[in-house]
Amino acid sequence: MSLVKPRIPSGFPEYLPAEQIEFNRLVNIVRRVYEEYGFSPIDTPDLELSEVLLTKSGGETEQQIYRFIKGSNDLTMRFDLTVPLARYVAQHESELIFPFRRYHIGKVHRGERAQAGRFREFYQCDIDVIGSNSVAVDAEMPIVINKIFEQFDIGEFTVHINNRKILNGFFESLGLSNISKDVLRIVDKIDKISANSFTEELERLGLSADQITRLREFININGSKDVILNKLEKISLNCKSDQFKQGVKEVGLVVKTIRDFGLSDSRFMIDLRIARGLDYYTGTVYETTLNNHPEIGSICSGGRYDNLASHYTKKYLPGVGVSIGLSRLFYKLCEIGAIELTRFSSAEVVVMPIGSGQITASVRIAERLRSTGINTMLYTEENNMRKKLKYADKMGFEWVVLIGEDELLTEEVMLKNMLTGESIRIKSVELDSFLLDKIKK
Amino acid sequence: MSLVKPRIPSGFPEYLPAEQIEFNRLVNIVRRVYEEYGFSPIDTPDLELSEVLLTKSGGETEQQIYRFIKGSNDLTMRFDLTVPLARYVAQHESELIFPFRRYHIGKVHRGERAQAGRFREFYQCDIDVIGSNSVAVDAEMPIVINKIFEQFDIGEFTVHINNRKILNGFFESLGLSNISKDVLRIVDKIDKISANSFTEELERLGLSADQITRLREFININGSKDVILNKLEKISLNCKSDQFKQGVKEVGLVVKTIRDFGLSDSRFMIDLRIARGLDYYTGTVYETTLNNHPEIGSICSGGRYDNLASHYTKKYLPGVGVSIGLSRLFYKLCEIGAIELTRFSSAEVVVMPIGSGQITASVRIAERLRSTGINTMLYTEENNMRKKLKYADKMGFEWVVLIGEDELLTEEVMLKNMLTGESIRIKSVELDSFLLDKIKK
Numbered sequence: 085m086s087l088v089k090p091r092i093p094s095g096f097p098e099y100l101p102a103e104q105i106e107f108n109r110l111v112n113i114v115r116r117v118y119e120e121y122g123f124s125p126i127d128t129p130d131l132e133l134s135e136v137l138l139t140k141s142g143g144e145t146e147q148q149i150y151r152f153i154k155g156s157n158d159l160t161m162r163f164d165l166t167v168p169l170a171r172y173v174a175q176h177e178s179e180l181i182f183p184f185r186r187y188h189i190g191k192v193h194r195g196e197r198a199q200a201g202r203f204r205e206f207y208q209c210d211i212d213v214i215g216s217n218s219v220a221v222d223a224e225m226p227i228v229i230n231k232i233f234e235q236f237d238i239g240e241f242t243v244h245i246n247n248r249k250i251l252n253g254f255f256e257s258l259g260l261s262n263i264s265k266d267v268l269r270i271v272d273k274i275d276k277i278s279a280n281s282f283t284e285e286l287e288r289l290g291l292s293a294d295q296i297t298r299l300r301e302f303i304n305i306n307g308s309k310d311v312i313l314n315k316l317e318k319i320s321l322n323c324k325s326d327q328f329k330q331g332v333k334e335v336g337l338v339v340k341t342i343r344d345f346g347l348s349d350s351r352f353m354i355d356l357r358i359a360r361g362l363d364y365y366t367g368t369v370y371e372t373t374l375n376n377h378p379e380i381g382s383i384c385s386g387g388r389y390d391n392l393a394s395h396y397t398k399k400y401l402p403g404v405g406v407s408i409g410l411s412r413l414f415y416k417l418c419e420i421g422a423i424e425l426t427r428f429s430s431a432e433v434v435v436m437p438i439g440s441g442q443i444t445a446s447v448r449i450a451e452r453l454r455s456t457g458i459n460t461m462l463y464t465e466e467n468n469m470r471k472k473l474k475y476a477d478k479m480g481f482e483w484v485v486l487i488g489e490d491e492l493l494t495e496e497v498m499l500k501n502m503l504t505g506e507s508i509r510i511k512s513v514e515l516d517s518f519l520l521d522k523i524k525k
Numbered sequence: 526m527s528l529v530k531p532r533i534p535s536g537f538p539e540y541l542p543a544e545q546i547e548f549n550r551l552v553n554i555v556r557r558v559y560e561e562y563g564f565s566p567i568d569t570p571d572l573e574l575s576e577v578l579l580t581k582s583g584g585e586t587e588q589q590i591y592r593f594i595k596g597s598n599d600l601t602m603r604f605d606l607t608v609p610l611a612r613y614v615a616q617h618e619s620e621l622i623f624p625f626r627r628y629h630i631g632k633v634h635r636g637e638r639a640q641a642g643r644f645r646e647f648y649q650c651d652i653d654v655i656g657s658n659s660v661a662v663d664a665e666m667p668i669v670i671n672k673i674f675e676q677f678d679i680g681e682f683t684v685h686i687n688n689r690k691i692l693n694g695f696f697e698s699l700g701l702s703n704i705s706k707d708v709l710r711i712v713d714k715i716d717k718i719s720a721n722s723f724t725e726e727l728e729r730l731g732l733s734a735d736q737i738t739r740l741r742e743f744i745n746i747n748g749s750k751d752v753i754l755n756k757l758e759k760i761s762l763n764c765k766s767d768q769f770k771q772g773v774k775e776v777g778l779v780v781k782t783i784r785d786f787g788l789s790d791s792r793f794m795i796d797l798r799i800a801r802g803l804d805y806y807t808g809t810v811y812e813t814t815l816n817n818h819p820e821i822g823s824i825c826s827g828g829r830y831d832n833l834a835s836h837y838t839k840k841y842l843p844g845v846g847v848s849i850g851l852s853r854l855f856y857k858l859c860e861i862g863a864i865e866l867t868r869f870s871s872a873e874v875v876v877m878p879i880g881s882g883q884i885t886a887s888v889r890i891a892e893r894l895r896s897t898g899i900n901t902m903l904y905t906e907e908n909n910m911r912k913k914l915k916y917a918d919k920m921g922f923e924w925v926v927l928i929g930e931d932e933l934l935t936e937e938v939m940l941k942n943m944l945t946g947e948s949i950r951i952k953s954v955e956l957d958s959f960l961l962d963k964i965k966k
Contacts, residue, residue, distance in 0.1 A: 088580045090837040093598050096570035100615070100620055101627065104566045114942075120895050122872030122902025125545045129646055130571060130593070130602075130632060131535035139529045150572070150600075152593030154636050155535050159591075161571075172539070175531035179541055181869075181919045183906060186542065191571060195595050205570055220884055220905035227892075344888040396531040431563030443661055447785040451668075454561050461563025464661035465624060478622045490547035 093194075097202030097411055102425040102480075107414055110236060111189060114209045114408065117231045118187035123211045126186045128168040130193075134158040137167055141522070146276075148194045161193040165210045165407070173214055173398030178455040182215030189410075201415045213404030214392055221333055222388055223341035224369040225406050226352050229372055229384050232408070238422040240375040244355035245336045248365050248387070251356070253328025254302055258295050265363065267291075271303060272359035303356045303524065309339050312354045331367075338368055352453070366390040370406055380416045384408045428480035431461035432523045436472050438488035446487045449497065449512065453485075456516045459525060476504050483519060536637075538852055542865040543921075544903035548855055550634040552630060554676045555650045555849065559628035562669050564652045567627045569609040571634075578608055580836040589635045589790030601660025602634040606651045606848070614655055615837030623656030623842075630851075632654030642856045655833055660775055663809040663829055664782035666847050667793050670813055672823050673849070679863040681816040682824070685796035686766045688776045689806050689828070691757070692797070695743055699736050704903075706804065708732075712744060745796045750780050753795045771806075779809055785810045807831040811847055821857045825849045830877035869921035872902035877913050887928045890938065892952065899964060918943050924960060 087284040092098055099107060112366040119125075134151055137160045148160040162168050165188045172414045173184060189209045196204065210400060211228065213221045226452040233241050251271065277285070286296050305315055316332045323329065335354060360369040367388030374380055386406030393401050417423045433453065437446040443464055463475065476484045486498040497515055501507045510518055533539055560566075563574040578601045591602040601814070603609050606629045614625060635640050637645065652669065655663045667684040692712065696705040711726045727737050747754055757773045758880045762808055764770065766834055771960060776795060783793060801810045806831030815821055827847030834842050858864040874894065878887040884905055894901040904916065917925045938956055940949045 087838065088577055088836055090611075090834075091574065091577060091610045092570050092616075093572060093574055093600065096572065098569060099567070100617060101565035101567060104568060108566050119871035120900050122870055124542035124871045125549050125870075126540070126542060128539060128546060129533050130634070131534060131537065131646065133532065133534055136529055136532060150584060150593070150595055152591070154591055159534065171531045171533075175533075176541060181916065183904075185870075185902065187871075193571070205572065217907060218905040218907070220888065220903065223888075224903065266549045341888060345892055346889065367859070390622065393531075395529055397528065428565075429626075430560035430565045430628075434563070443782065444785045447661065447664075447782060448787065451786055459563060462661065462665065463624075463628065464659040465657060466659070475622065485560050523751055 097203055102428045105427050106423055111460045113235045118211055120205050121228050123185045123187040126188055128172055131159045134160040139517055147197050150193050164192055165193050165208050170393040172334040174393040182430050184214040187211045201412055203411050206411035209408040209410050212403050214401050214403040217402055219337045222404055223338045223490045226342055227345045230351055231349055242373055243352040244358045244371045246355055247331040247356040248369055249327045249331030253325035253331055257323050263289055275359055303354055309354050312402055350447045360387055364389045377420055383413050434463050434476050434481045435465045435485040436462045442487045445492055517520045538644055542870045546868045547864055558672045559652055564626045564628035567629055569613055571602055572600045575601040589637050591634050591636055604635050605633055606649050611834040615834040625655040628652045642853055644852050644882055647852035650849040650851050653844050655842050655844040658843055661782050663845055664779045667783055668786045671788055671792055671812050683814055684793040684958055685799045685812045687796055687799040687810050688772040690768045690772030694766035697766040698764050704730055709800045713802045715798055717859045746797055750795050763935055801828055805830045823883055824854050873898045874924045875902045875917055875922050876926040877904045883928045886933055
């Protein structure tokens with residue numbers, strides 16, 4: 085029989101167990117924090133009807149999707165978790181209770197060109213609150229982001245906050261209402277293009293030198309939150325745009341409420357340069373960066389939108405949400421050394437009979453350890469001691485419980501510490517508490 | 526703008542949050558038990574190269590798969606977690622440590638005809654130990670199954686155990702070696718077809734009346750494990766098949782070791798009728814049934830196989846594993862009423878300011894509750910009290926924390942129990958311990 089070379093398509097991440105354990109640790113943190121804040125889980129099919137999923141999408145999306153015919157169905161794999169959410173909310177409208185707070189952690193698929201750290205299959209971790217107009221919910225998003233990244237323990241980070249009404253209102257005051265979407269898209273790129281390109285692209289849109297200068301000055305306003313809020317309020321006084329005034333009011337309230345949550349001022353900032361490319365944001369927008377690794381770009385973004393599901397229902401559904409692209413983030417965190425592969429097994433200890441005569445005792449001791457909350461692997465292969473210890477060593481176990489004939493006679497076990505090499509004989513009955521003490525630090 | 530009707534393809538399950546919370550509770554139990562026994566997580570891509578995934582499959586599989594071309598790739602969605610495991614193990618052979626114990630919880634896709642309780646997209650929860658010849662590992666499978674279903678709390682269940690070597694050895698002793706696969710497939714159907722059909726199908730294979738009688742007598746041997754083991758050993762003495770003798774020895778050892786694990790004899794049985802349709806099993810096989818709902822069929826099955834990845838590598842990889850088809854099981858458990866929808870939110874309590882003047886205090890109190898481990902939802906919509914309480918009621922919250930102007934002055938909160946209707950005023954500082962006591966029973 086000829087062998088088939090085992091391999092996977094490019095752009096699809098696949099981890100070894102040690103990496104998967106770390107990846108899952110991050111997923112669990114995200115899930116725990118989302119639930120702590122009362123977001124309820126949902127899941128949607130990996131495949132949706134193309135006619136339903138692609139109502140809103142333009143040409144670029146169409147090129148990137150995995151779409152095919154099966155039987156009488158034209159199907160597309162979900163390419164984000166937002167369009168399925170809109171469909172879900174509209175479809176189950178009468179069964180849901182609003183405000184609807186959901187989280188969704190799942191894989192999405194985009195057939196873009198694969199490159200380092202950009203995947204065709206990746207996990208997204210989204211929260212959204214649908215059917216809420218409360219600004220307190222806008223303030224909750226940075227709090228949730230903060231709780232997650234604090235527990236990830238990946239260094240200092242900052243949540244950048246802006247408001248689309250401020251930007252659009254300011255464009256309006258410059259007389260640029262009719263091209264505000266295009267101006268926004270250029271502002272969104274400001275950190276990725278040179279100052280010259282920035283000017284050129286705005287000129288190409290028809291902005292005058294004065295308009296460009298005023299825009300540049302505006303989005304470069306910086307300082308502490310209170311300094312910025314102060315400046316915004318001053319501009320507000322002379323600004324003819326009601327949208328601008330409303331945005332300034334909102335961002336002020338968001339800042340105040342974030343402080344009410346008790347978040348340190350060092351963890352978030354008002355950043356007038358944050359635009360977010362996507363069309364549908366209408367209020368607060370968020371981006372999150374690692375202070376020591378700005379090159380990674382935003383690791384958690386989102387914003388407030390006016391109407392989630394307008395393609396599917398006449399019900400007006402405003403909301404706000406953020407998303408973590410976990411596969412890309414994990415890749416980057418490994419790359420910068422912020423993730424250490426510390427565990428190679430779900431087990432914390434391994435129990436090994438020395439000969440087949442000690443399997444019964446080993447099975448029982450392993451079960452007892454599990455009942456005290458210690459994840460325990462049983463190793464019953466018929467190998468010599470050297471091979472057994474080599475296995476434990478390669479698997480990265482610190483503690484090995486060895487059970488031999490002599491030990492059974494004296495109701496003891498042999499404990500070997502693979503890091504120090506030391507061996508201890510210990511009464512079987514004392515094993516649980518000894519290991520609990522060593523492992524559950 | 527014309528609206529698109531929100532809907533999903535048939536055969537794709539989608540839950541409301543209350544169902545999803547219960548489904549996830551089961552997933553978490555499975556994951557916790559798998560990790561308790563030292564199985565490490567892996568995940569594989571949803572899409573594999575068709576050339577790699579379909580090496581082993583026959584015509585039936587080809588019809589059921591979701592396969593398509595994207596760019597230069599011929600891709601197929603995974604239809605089980607076993608073929609991807611074989612590919613994974615062969616591909617990462619040099620980086621893995623054997624015996625390799627992995628668990629995998631993930632969605633698979635089969636484009637079969639959708640019907641009630643049979644899905645095109647469903648979750649499987651698999652464990653396998655690859656590269657192990659130890660019979661103690663065979664015994665571990667029923668232990669793991671048992672731990673999971675005990676925690677599911679879905680009534681009494683039984684793990685049925687048999688060994689392919691016993692069946693094949695017995696067929697051999699009847700002179701049926703050359704058609705043992707076909708005989709096996711008919712034995713596998715015995716509970717689904719009539720006694721007449723059973724006889725007819727065997728006759729059609731060419732079995733004599735005497736062979737059929739002896740086969741029927743054999744697979745109907747019953748009684749306690751010790752009675753069956755005794756009978757098997759007696760048959761073994763006069764049986765010319767070494768395979769049979771080996772199977773009897775193995776099943777005896779598996780039963781002994783399961784008892785060593787401390788599992789009650791009522792939770793497992795030797796059942797010579799268990800065959801398992803799939804070709805690749807070669808030793809111990811498992812099926813699990815609910816005692817009060819045999820009509821559901823097996824809820825967890827698996828077995829030992831000789832060589833997992835023979836299509837991908839020359840390395841000999843024996844192993845043993847079991848799989849829970851969780852989506853179908855969940856559907857059936859809901860149907861028989863074994864699953865109750867008890868929670869409608871990930872939050873255990875909701876905090877509501879009565880007016881906008883109490884948002885600051887509410888935010889702080891919600892954060893304090895979270896810091897004590899209580900999942901807390903904050904409700905800050907500007908509604909009147911009636912609407913606020915209606916929301917809490919529909920969401921199924923037992924306790925609502927209301928914060929009003931009066932309460933702030935006296936440093937108190939109002940606690941409303943939605944089940945009894947009673948209202949309590951309580952000092953803010955005592956709220957944490959009061960709720961912890963009520964909620965974390």
